[in-house]
Amino acid sequence: MMKTPRETGACAMAAIILTDLRKDFLAKEKEPGLLGSMKAAFAPHYRKVEAVRGISFSVDQGEVLAFIGPNGAGKSTTIKMLTGILYPSGGDATVLGLRPWVDRQRLAFQIGSVFGQKSQLWYHLPAADTFDLLARVYELPTAEYRQRRDRMVDLFDIGEFLKTPVRKLSLGQRMRCEIAASLLHRPSVLFLDEPTIGLDVVAKQQIRDLIRAMNREEGVTVFLTSHDAGDIERLCKRVIIINHGQVVMDAGVNTLRHNYLHNKVIDLKLAAPVADDYAFPLAGVTVVKARGYGLKLEVDTAVAPMERVLGLVVEGLRVADIAITDPPVESIIKTIYEQGVPAELREDAAPEAGWTESATGDALC
Amino acid sequence: MEVRRRGGLRGTFGLISAYAKLNLSMALEYRVSFASQVIGMFINDGLWLVFWALYFTRFPVVKGWQQQDIFMLWAVLTLGYGVMMGLFGNASRLSFLILQGQLDYYLVLPKDALIHSLLGRMYFTAWGDGLFGLVVFALFGHPTPLRVVVYLAVSLLGGLALISTVIIVNSLTFFLGSTQVLSGQLYNTVIHFATYPMDIFQGVVKVLLYTAIPVFFVSALPVAVLRQPTWPALGLLAASSFALATLAYAMFHRGLRRYESGNLVNLQS
Structure with a gap:
């Protein structure tokens, strides 16, 4: 509960x-096209959208x-x-x-x-x-x-x-x-x-x-x-x-x-084409995309240290450009x-020591 | 930081002054456009009076209205319109602002959201109207101290009735969805009918002009009070204008409960 x-x-x-806290909106819905618009004009149909x-x-x-x-x-x-x-x-x-x-x-x-x-x-x-x-x-x-x-x-x-x-x-x-x-x-x-x-x-x-x-x-x-x-x-x-x-x-x-944020994304532009079925020679590194001169890797830094990954990249591939980014929040x-x-980590779980004590007020009231 | 809380008229006038400075500064960013708008509207209004002057050379009286009365009608209407739309220019855009979710900016500010929303844009063409009204009254209104006071009072009360009507129709957007076309049509209808003597209209049209399209309170009653000032007539004008203003305020704030905001990219311009 x-x-x-x-x-x-x-x-x-x-x-x-x-x-x-809750917020609902009524969204008007209609079938596509002119006929749908005419139907909706005489008998509008609303759908309740629960935004919060x-x-x-x-x-x-x-x-x-x-x-x-x-x-x-x-x-x-x-x-x-x-x-x-x-x-x-x-x-x-x-x-x-x-x-x-x-x-x-x-x-x-x-x-x-x-x-x-x-x-x-x-x-x-x-x-x-x-x-x-x-x-x-x-x-x-x-x-x-x-x-x-x-x-x-x-x-x-x-x-x-x-x-x-x-x-x-x-x-x-x-x-x-x-x-x-x-x-x-x-x-x-x-x-x-x-x-x-x-x-x-x-x-x-x-x-x-x-x-x-x-x-x-x-x-x-x-x-x-x-x-x-x-x-x-x-x-x-x-x-x-x-x-x-x-x-x-x-x-x-x-x-x-x-x-979740121990994952990093490495975007590589290569000087030579890479095979479509390219596999990275280290556990913890997933090939997200390999096509032509582009290669995208996702690295689980808890398994594969970034230093080691970069070493293998430089050793095994002809790198023209490189970018290392965090995964977007959407991917998290x-x-x-x-x-x-x-x-x-569920929202109704006990708070994490330190900051959430005060967040729930237990330490402060 | 110590914060002063100035409510009431003083706070409102301070706010109007601050917005006016900003709007004027913005207008002066494009000073040629600003000057041409003010002068253009002045000339536009002047041409109408030239038309009426020509008309009255052929027909000196129209249902009891003479040239002097028409000139005073224009003096009252243009000043009321000029002050209200000049200061509260967003009134005629409220429907658009509501639909586009552009009230957000005003809703997070202290003080009344309606006042902020109205002051957010001032129309400088309307300043030309206001200036025109003052000039016409100065030239043809036989100004005496008492007549000046009555002129200013009835013009502002008529303007208040006009702006309140515009706010009421635009606020219908909260309840009915888009009323931009309806409010645009009503706005034009009020302005159009308000520039003619009420006595030329009869039957259903006259009933409409007293009720659904309250032209009577915007121009006819103010001109009648100016022509023959009496306390009951002035009281009726003030009461009707403030009643419309109260209704406009209540409708807008009631409508805010249904405001849905939006996610369009907006800039204050």
């Missing part, structure tokens, strides 16, 4: 508490939580309920003690949010102008606002392009401005919905460093959704995996890494489904 946060004793130190199916967990103040899952899993819907954008269909949630959809305006003073695909910066104006607007919206005293803005400008290193219209910024520059904007009013909780989407490696790393700095220096609770395993590995101590609107795993990132989730979630 799943435990609710209240049953587990989550209390004063929990910044976010979800209890059996009763999820329960809590997030401690100061915690950095990765909330991940494949497309359509219910991540964004959950975040939108927690920020007051959407009303839930059932269950309950509080953020900093406030019910978001009821106390949205009060809560807004205490939370920040960044939606990777929705900008809060005015596209034709410099970010500095949006900052000024937000200062008025959040009623920040002028002197304190300027001090805070200057600190954000320094920290995020955005002074050089603060006066450049947003439409002329790179995606990485814009995202740094977006996050700085969301932190101007010193929120206690920051919701980040795919903040690194579309960014290059350098920009991603900058964003991660900045999020980590804000968490460390100001104790900001971070609720992060991402498809990027790097975000999760480098930022979070705890990860919740959601799929089909349900929490399927709630575990420490160390546990996730130990169980796929792995979780293929191999099943180990009993100790």
Whole structure:
């Protein structure tokens, strides 16, 4: 039986508490073609879509939580309920003690949010102008606002392009401005919905460093959704995996890494063609794809040390280019489904020592 | 950080001022377009008055309305429209914003989501209308201090009735799905009928203009109050405008419960 946060004793130190939170949508369905459209016009048929199916967990103040899952899993819907954008269909949630959809305006003073695909910066104006607007919206005293803005400008290193219209910024520059904007009013909780989407490696790393700095220096609770395993590995101590609107795993990132992120993907471009039935001469290395001049290997580093794998690659193949990456979150989730979630990692299992004691509130109440 | 909480009118005016600065800055990014929009609308409105002036040279009275009355009708309507659509330009786009999930940005901000949504875009062509109304009243309205006060009051109350009607129809999107076409048609109908003397309409049309298409409160009643100011008439105008505004506010907020957001890529522009 799943435990609710209240049953587990989550209390004063929990910044976010979800209890059996649900959200349904009605989706209109029609048969393809004009005839289908005409039928639907006279007798529309609606299907109930359960986007979030009763999820329960809590997030401690100061915690950095990765909330991940494949497309359509219910991540964004959950975040939108927690920020007051959407009303839930059932269950309950509080953020900093406030019910978001009821106390949205009060809560807004205490939370920040960044939606990777929705900008809060005015596209034709410099970010500095949006900052000024937000200062008025959040009623920040002028002197304190300027001090805070200057600190954000320094920290995020955005002074050089603060006066450049947003439409002329790179995606990485814009995202740094977006996050700085969301932190101007010193929120206690920051919701980040795919903040690194579309960014290059350098920009991603900058964003991660900045999020980590804000968490460390100001104790900001971070609720992060991402498809990027790097975000999760480098930022979070705890990860919740959601799929089909349900929490399927709630575990420490160390546990996730130990169980799933020990896999690496090696993409090779070769100077000579490789046989289609090529087999790598080491256990723990799976050939994902071998065709023409391309070869893709998946390495279980717990079985096959990377040093040894690379040695064999260089010895046995004529390498023109090489790239080593983490498997995408989708593949981790796929792995979780293929191999099943180990009993100790299931979301209603006992918390991992260390971080989850506080996550469930047992150590704090 | 200590945060001040300024609610009420002061906070709202502060917010309007901040949005106005940003919208004006954005307009000035494309200053030629901005100037041409304002001047173009001014000229457009002027041509209508030229048309009416020519008309009244042939027919001096239309159902009791003279040239002076028509000029005041335009002075009231254009100022009310100019102020309301100039400041709350997103009112006519609410249906689109709801369907596209673009209310998200406004919903995560403190203060009222409807106010943010309306202020998010200001139409500068409407500023030309507002300026035109002021000029017409200054030239033909026989301004005295009392008449100026009454003119400003009835114009703003008529504008409030107009913008409230636009919000109500757009908010139907929460309940009925897309009402962009309906709201566009109603918007054009209100504007169209509001520029003519109400007395020329009879029967069913007149009933509609008093009820489903509340043109009476947008232009006819404000002009009547300006022509002959009485407390009961002004009270009726104020009451009807605020009743429409209250209904608009309630419908929007009730509709938010049904808001479904969306996942389109959005930018504030």
